[in-house]
Amino acid sequence: MMSDTRNSIDDATEPRLITSTDLFAAFAVKRRQYTLAYLAAHPMPVSITDLATFITRSELKSDDSSLDATDDMAERQLSHTNGRYTDRYERVLTDLYHVHLPHLSDAGLLTATDETELVELTVDRCVLSPYLDLAGVTVDLDSTTDIDIEIDGDSA
Numbered sequence: 001m002m003s004d005t006r007n008s009i010d011d012a013t014e015p016r017l018i019t020s021t022d023l024f025a026a027f028a029v030k031r032r033q034y035t036l037a038y039l040a041a042h043p044m045p046v047s048i049t050d051l052a053t054f055i056t057r058s059e060l061k062s063d064d065s066s067l068d069a070t071d072d073m074a075e076r077q078l079s080h081t082n083g084r085y086t087d088r089y090e091r092v093l094t095d096l097y098h099v100h101l102p103h104l105s106d107a108g109l110l111t112a113t114d115e116t117e118l119v120e121l122t123v124d125r126c127v128l129s130p131y132l133d134l135a136g137v138t139v140d141l142d143s144t145t146d147i148d149i150e151i152d153g154d155s156a
Contacts, residue, residue, distance in 0.1 A: 018107060022108070026104055032104060034054065036128055036137075039051075040121065040132065045119060047119075048112065055096070056088050109128075
């Protein structure tokens with residue numbers, strides 16, 4: 001079964017259909033879900049380091065559901081000087097570079113540029129919304145300031 005999701009990054013060539021298999025593989029891993037949700041919430045290219053920071057903070061909050069983003073103690077626990085944060089951040093960044101970004105790029109969902117270290121969607125961000133919903137990731141696409149991403153009932 002073919003999906004109606006089309007990669008339209010290059011208007012000079014025929015848009016490539018993104019198969020259901022590619023989409024399911026893309027959403028099979030939580031870090032890819034975080035990646036696609038973050039990119040869907042940002043219409044402009046984002047830096048890989050910003051993406052890694054978002055994923056790291058989301059994973060740490062998910063690991064410790066008692067953290068409250070408005071609490072000063074929570075902010076200190078998630079700060080860049082915290083060893084737990086730094087270790088996780090390095091693993092996330094490495095994983096993005098070597099596994100997830102190439103996978104999502106091969107699927108035709110995003111482009112990642114090594115020279116500028118920027119990542120952007122190659123599909124319309126609204127196309128991803130139903131798939132993010134199925135994965136349990138809700139993105140407020142109307143947000144113009146901070147992104148509001150909810151993952152399985154937890155705000156990230």
